[in-house]
Amino acid sequence: MKEKKRYSYEHPRPSLATDCVIFGFDGGTLKLLLTEREKEPFKNKWALPGGFVQMDETTEACAERILKEKTGIKNVFVEQLFTFSDIDRDPRERVISVSYFALVNKHQFELSAGRDTLKAEWFEIADLPKLAFDHSKMVKTAIERLKGKVSYQPIGFELLAEKFTLTQLQGVYEAILEKQIDKRNFRKKILSIGVLRALDEKEKNVARKAAQYFSFDKKAYKELTQKGIYFEI
Amino acid sequence: MKEKKRYSYEHPRPSLATDCVIFGFDGGTLKLLLTEREKEPFKNKWALPGGFVQMDETTEACAERILKEKTGIKNVFVEQLFTFSDIDRDPRERVISVSYFALVNKHQFELSAGRDTLKAEWFEIADLPKLAFDHSKMVKTAIERLKGKVSYQPIGFELLAEKFTLTQLQGVYEAILEKQIDKRNFRKKILSIGVLRALDEKEKNVARKAAQYFSFDKKAYKELTQKGIYFEI
DNA sequence: ATCACAAAGTGTATTTTTTACACTTATTAT
DNA sequence: ATAATAAGTGTAAAAAATACACTTTGTGAT
Secondary structure, three states, rough: OOOOOOEEEOOOOOOOEEEEEEEOOOOEEEEEEEEEEEEOOOOOOOEEOOEEEEOOOHHHHHHHHHHHHHHOOOOOOEEEEEEOOOOOOOOOOOOOEEEEEEEOOOHHHHHHHHOOOEEEEHHHHHHHHOOOOHHHHHHHHHHHHHHHHHHOOOOHHOOOOOOEEEHHHHHHHHHHOOOOOOOHHHHHHHHHHOOOEEEEEEOOOOOOOOEEEEEEEEHHHHHHOOOOOOOOO | OOOOEEEEEOOOEEEEEEEEEEEEEEEOOEEEEEEEEEOOOOOOEOOOOEEEOOOOHHHHHHHHHHHHHHOOOOOOOEEEEEEEEOOOOOOOOOEEEEEEEEOOHHHHHHOOOOOEEEEEEEEEEEHHEEEEHHHHHHHHHHHHHHHHHHHOOOHHEEEEEEEEOHHHHHHHHHHHHHHOHHHHHHHHHHHHHEEEEEOOOOOOOOOOOOOOOEEEEEHHHHHHHHHOOOOOO
């Protein structure tokens, strides 16, 4: 059934893939999106969604394509994480993987399993199954990066809806940093950065004082980073 | 003269390379190590030392091999920087490059040009020639990373000899961060981290008060990072 | 309509960290 | 002996981080 192989080179080449570490947030805890593999190797095991880089796409484009193809997620925060190149990281042959990490508002997307994928499911970060390939290492690297990054770049928003309350945002920071944060100090600090805009809207149908909605002011943030200003939480 | 191509695959594959951004320090300013290319493309142009990843080496190992082969440098601080995958970044064919950055005590090594390389030379960061491929982009990325990193990880040492004075170390920080630092505040801070060990040795033959030598205490640093402690300059 | 409940929202005092700043000391060359 | 040079050192003021508790507001139950 297989056709003759067709692409030949003077030197042997590793195969090149990308894998995506996708974080979501569920009000209380951080979640990770995994897919169940349809084929060998690691058939029926959980893995990060990944795939091979095409000749006409950058690795960034590849990561975004895979995100969409294998999980249905698109237009989210994606950033290059690390390139993993251990010689035996794939049992089939030499595959080098450029990993990416994504931050997703998990309620925005209906998960849809795609090509080579049986299903896509959210898992608790604290309770992950054993993963295929070296994907556990990738996840560990991604969590470290996320922790480091969240403290000096306002990316917490990316895990929430367009509009959110400060308490929700604080929850994101607490989940990522794995520590309690003082409410008053958090609000003082996050508002002082100047990238949050209070909306003319409050929560509805809650059996308590309704919280104010905020949104992320991308323009203000761009101006800040261009001036080279950092903040710290 | 060329033999028949020998390695064939079912799907086309990009070629995979690494390139090294190598920083040195010369008492006053940051330097970058460039090599002059012996062959096309970009023959006789300055470029970062780079080369193709072999099937039996990780990209880290590849970067270290290239460093040694093309410049004579070995056993230095090397860290993965970023993977560049623009489709036309190499005029010959699709090549994806995993870049690394290295910090070197430039006086420790006799530069030696190697394979495919006419010469290796240190350049002022502020006065670089036009570089081959997308190497200017790599350098820009590396400088940003270095600036960010130096403030929360003690890597300034890597640009100096085994033993160094606090004034030399301050010079490294000033060169990287491109700003003047107050001498007393710098000393207070850098010593408070607890990774510098005062040696029983001073400068000799200087027409002024001789400065105390210090060395970097790797053991103390390891303990600190394991406890997850960061510092900031 | 009143009350109980729940989370939103808010200010200040204390501690810690960062910053700004100038003179004395040690060594060599003249 | 003296001049020249960079090393080395402490303190006060300002800014930032931290610790901490009560009032407000909207809903649901009675």
